[in-house]
Amino acid sequence: MNSSANSMSLKGIFFKFVFLPLISYNLVPLLICLVKKYLFERTEKRRAKQLSSESPGSPWIRLRAQTKTRIKSNLLDECSSVPQLFSKVMQKFKDKHCFGFRQVLHEEEQKQSDGKVFKKIVLSDYQWLSCEEINNRVEYMSKGFLSIGIKPKDIVMIFADTRLEWMISAQSLFRVGSTVATLYATLGEEGIIYGITECQVTHLITSSELLFKLKAVIHKLTQIQCIVYMSGHNRPNIQEIFSERELKRITFYSMDQIEELGKSHKDLKGVEATAQDTAVIMYTSGSTGVPKGVMVSHRNLLTAVKAFYTLAEALASDDVYCAYLPMAHIMEMSAQLFFISNGLSVGFATIQTLTDKSTGLKKGMKGDLTLLKPTIMTAVPLILDRIRRVIEDTVNKNLLSKIVFIFLRSQKSFWSHFDLNTPIINIIFCRKFKAILGGRVKVIACGGAPLSPEAHQFMRHCFDLKVLQGYGLTETSASATLMDLDDSSVGFVGQPLDGIQIKLIDWEEGNYKVIDKPNPRGEVVVGGLNVTNGYYQNEALTQELYKEENGIKWFFTGDIGEIYPNGSIKIIDRKKDIIKLSTGEYVSLAKVEAEIKKCPFVDNVCVYGNSGKDYLIALIIPNAKQLQQLANKLSKSHMSFPELCADTHINDSVLKSIQSIARNSKLSKTEIPNKIKLCSEEWLPDNNLVTSALKLKRKNIQEFYQNDINLISQFLITQVKLWKYKLNKT
Structure with a gap:
């Protein structure tokens, strides 16, 4: 009798203190959100419009920013040059913290377990x-x-x-x-x-x-x-x-x-x-050859700063921006000018000292983010991908932590889909990750290359912040498109920024047309006062890529875009990354690389193809931890990293994994690499294999690995001959 009563009592306690709170916490908000979403917000928010709905090639413009944002830009309207703006801002906010920095107190040499000696620095506080x-x-x-x-x-x-x-x-x-x-x-x-x-x-x-x-x-x-x-x-x-x-x-x-x-x-x-004077000759990182000097005028920079004022409504007087990307990159220069013009404090940091675990710091030293506690950051996709990989590798070491991580992240993802906040999950789950970035970051603006949807969602859910993708080039003063603050989509680079026009033109060779269904596709062309004055000492290239129509200057980007009905833009290809194989089929190397990067064995990849061949070869920088785990499974734990990269069985296992992921990603047979080369060398700006913005230098990588490519090609030819010989014998 007592056991029956106890059982009933336990059921009552469970029902009252577990079941009902869970139902209240999950079901009630969900019902409210569903009613709101499907009764009052049936249509997707329109974010941009075409100037002429009758012409598929007509330019798109952003729907007007809020009045509050427009009023905030008055200071810019009074200026015609960068020094004018800077002086006015310095006078307006004269007593406020402007720039923060850390002094190097001294350097120490630390010997690693492998005998290597590294210099570690000791820094002051900000x-x-x-x-x-x-x-x-x-x-x-x-x-x-x-x-x-x-x-x-x-x-x-x-x-x-x-x-x-x-x-x-x-x-x-x-x-x-x-x-x-x-x-x-x-x-x-x-x-x-x-x-x-x-x-x-x-x-x-x-x-x-x-x-x-x-x-x-x-x-x-x-x-x-x-x-x-x-x-x-x-x-x-x-x-x-x-x-x-x-x-x-x-x-x-x-x-x-x-x-x-x-x-x-x-x-x-x-x-x-004057507004027309050249403020900066900014040399590009040279991903396709020697660096090009882009002539950026004062008007160009001010137009870019003004265009970014769509973000101004999200800023508060105590916000702090972390500046660590190269200032020789137009994205960082424009970002700093924008945040300074809004009266934000800017703290300088370096990639070598950014976090508590950064390799440049002496053990025990606090990283820049921990001390600065920024609220706004910019990032390139590779950095966000690395953060995601490090966290996932750490979580996967323990089964329980992995289960808890997956559950809490799925809960955060679920509620975020309905635009609902999750205060409890934010405290018990997101706060630990936010601490990596200093604990206060609320917005990360990402550009420089496409950000994978996986990395976008990961940062958004785990760090409880907004990740805004944007698109721009040095030639457009870093400004072209940016996501709205309330845009929860992934895979898009947003809409045209205020005052900037975007249009698509046909690229017949790649079979991209503005009349494509369901959405127009074509080369992205950017127009407005943000478009720069051309290339220094290179009139021929300037004439080729810069055009003026009806008083508007346009830049032909070479990127292929797709524009959705609500005005959101997706970058889907790049003209220079498309090759034609001997079969006559066109292959987008960037598209193939994006899918291969989903493989846990891959940290970075450069896909090689030749118009005289009918196959692709993937040159891969492998993830060291994943490769070591594979080595353990194959009883090769005694081998060094370079030996593992050269090992046939290791290469075959990685290739199978890549091909499986490629097939699941719906890549066609011609888009799936036939062979891979695991590269033990790092791809760094110092060895000229990637740019300073960490973009691939395809030509340099090809030349560096040409002997390996030739050997792989010869092997594949031999394999085909052997297959034909066996076929004829049968």
Whole structure:
């Protein structure tokens, strides 16, 4: 009797304290959401419209931003150049934190278990300068630059990593009336020589760390008369780095010396730049050959900043932006100008010190994100993919944690689909992941390459933040499209930004047409005041890719897009990534690579094809942990990483996994690689196999692995001959 009563009591407790709360927590909000979604919001929100509904090739424009956003852009409307905007912002927010940075206190050498020695740095906490202090430094630096012979309209090259001094140098040169030319700090010797020589710069600004890189090429840069260097932890010994001949030819100044010169030359003044003047000659990362210098005017940059004001309604006065991507990239430069113009504080960081587990930090040191606690970040897809991989690898080590992770993430995904918040899941699940990024990030703007839907959803659900994909090029001042804040879709790059037009044109060779069903497809063409003035010293390419129609300048991107009925744009291909096989079939290498990256064995991939062949070869950077697990299963745990990459059985197992995923992704037979090469080398900007934006340099990768490609091709030919021989015998 007692056991029966106890059983009834337990059932009552379960019903009252478990079942009913679960029903209340899940069912009631779901019913409310379904009623709202299907009775009041039956049609999908329209985000852009065509100027003419009668012409399928008519340009698309964004539906007007909210009035609040339009009012916020008044400060921009008063300015015609970047230095004008910067000065007004510094005066308006003069007492507010402007830029934050961490000083290098000292370096230590740490020996690893494998005997290798790495330099680890010890950093201070963040130190902040107010807008007034920054404005004063820019003023002194501009006068200091004038005192060493830099004149208005001169081209001055900045060759350095992202840091406070980069921004101060650029703004100082803008105030002089000079043009800033930029080079990626990771660029190889050939690219450095090309950019500096083409611009014929006499004055170069760099960092003390990069002086050693310049030493190797300085004898070929005979036009250089003056080098200004940003001081590091250790003051460089110029006399030891450069030869006596070079020291006679070139004058060296530290930035501290330039600032002091400015204080003693207060009477010097530059010339105010006009809207049409070239603000920046920005050299692209050179994914398809030598870097191209894109001429970006002051009007272009201000148009880009104004276009991004669609984000302004999401910003608060205490928001902080983390700046760590290369400032030589138009995306980072435009982003910083946008956030500064909104009065946000900007904290500088580096990829080597970003998180608590970053390889550049001494063990126990806090990463930049932990100390800065930013609310806004930008990112390229590769970084978000790496974050996802690291978390998934960690979770998969333990079965229980994996089960809990999958359950909570699926719950977050479910409720997010109905635009409902999940405060309990946010606390017990998302908070742990948000701490990796400092705990406060609410928006990540992603661009530079397509972001996979898997990575997009992962970041959105696990970190409880908005991931906004955008699309833009150096040639369009980084601005073309951006997702709305309330857009929960994945796989899209948003809609045309305010003031910018997007249209599609037919690309017959790839069989993409604006009359395609169900949605128009074609080459993406961007028009507006954001479109730059062309390529420096390359009139032929400028004429080819820039056109003017009815007073609007257009840039032909070479990217293939598809526009959906609500105005959302999806980038589906790239003209330069499409090859024609010997069978006559066209294959999109980027499409194949995107599917192969879903394989857990793959960290990065470059697919190779030849118009004289009927097959594809995949060159793969394997995931070291996954490869080691496979080695353990195949009793090859004793082998080193390079040995595993060369092992036939390992390659065959990885190939089978890739081919299985490719078939499940509905790739056609010709799109599935016949053979792979596991590459033990890293693909880095330093070895010129990827750009500074981490895009593949296909030609360089092909040349680097040409011998391997030839061997694989010969093997496949032999296999075909053997198959034909056996077929004839039967």
